[in-house]
Amino acid sequence: MERLTRSLRWNCCVIDYSLSNQMECDNCGKDSAALEQVPASNFKRNRGGAAAGSIGVCDLCYGQFRLREEAVARVVDSGSPKKLIVAGPGTGKTHTFRKLVESLREGSKVVIFTLINNLVDDLRELENVPEREVSVFTFHGFCKNLLYQEVGAAEFSYSGSLPKLIEQDAELLDLDFEIDPERAFSELREGEESVIFYMKRAEYYRAVGYVDRVFTFFRERPQTIPQYALVIADEYQDFNRLEAC
Ligand SMILES: [Zn+2]
Incomplete structure (x- = not known):
């Protein structure tokens, strides 16, 4: 014991x-x-x-x-001009973006865009990196800005719901496309009947969608595309073909 x-x-x-x-x-x-x-x-x-x-x-x-x-x-x-970062939520993507921005020369211009409004607020802290000119947008907001500043689309009304309207027109006219106009346009199937219909309707309404007019304008005038030292696309996997181009 x-x-x-x-x-x-x-x-x-x-x-x-x-x-x-x-x-x-x-x-x-x-x-x-x-x-x-x-x-x-x-x-x-x-x-x-x-x-x-x-x-x-x-x-x-x-x-x-x-x-x-x-x-x-x-x-x-990495010396690669294009870098793909695969990272889950909460693993420090913003930290990585910051390090990338800080690695640039002073005075460098950077644009960051995402598809989701809420994420813009999270990324906005990168606008405070000293001596770098960083702008954060939703992708559609970025296109809208370009549309009015660069493309000068004053004669066109801007409408995010244009693709939906055109799709309804096709239904009313009983047009049976293999792929609906919005999807075909977002996949850049430019020879498709539905895309030709889409462009004609957009002209008729004198309206532009989020990215269509910006894309076609800059494709015809590549020398006027704004230049940045770094372009960051957040949530890139959710971009469709038209947006990625
Ligand atoms: Zn611990």
């Missing part, structure tokens, strides 16, 4: 000793024997909500931090 008590005391003593050396990770809260100091800005959702300075993180968080830094460095250092 005495031996058992002694053993228990010893065991407790060991447990207490090891616990006293544990520190909580500032990011995930996991107990760790040692913490690595990293910039808080790299862990936007850290438990303490620290936005600046440094925080101490466990080996798991530090390992992820290092992996991401290596991946970002590969993106930034």
Whole structure:
């Protein structure tokens, strides 16, 4: 019995000793024997909500931090003119975009667009990168801007619902296209009957859709396409063929 008590005391003593050396990770809260100091800005959702300075993180968080830094460095250092970044939600795409923008020469012009309004607000913080001229738009907003600034479409009314209207016209006229006009146009099937019908109807209404007029204008005048040091298309997988061109 005495031996058992002694053993228990010893065991407790060991447990207490090891616990006293544990520190909580500032990011995930996991107990760790040692913490690595990293910039808080790299862990936007850290438990303490620290936005600046440094925080101490466990080996798991530090390992992820290092992996991401290596991946970002590969993106930034890549000499390829086109870069495709595949990243899930919350993995730091904005951080990667920032590093790309910062890697450009001072005074560089950058345009960033996405298809979703809400994401514009998330990306807007990149407009604050010092000494770089960054603009963030929804893709349709970007086209609309070009339409009035560059294309000079004053004689055309701008209507995002034009494709729907033209589709309804086709239904009313009982035209049975293989592919509906909106889809055929978004896939740039320019020889298709439905696209020819689409263009004629757009002329009739003196109206333009989101991207059609901008696309055809710049295709005919490639020398007038605005130039940027970097173009970032967020959620690129959701762009249709017309938008991607
Ligand atoms: Zn951690």
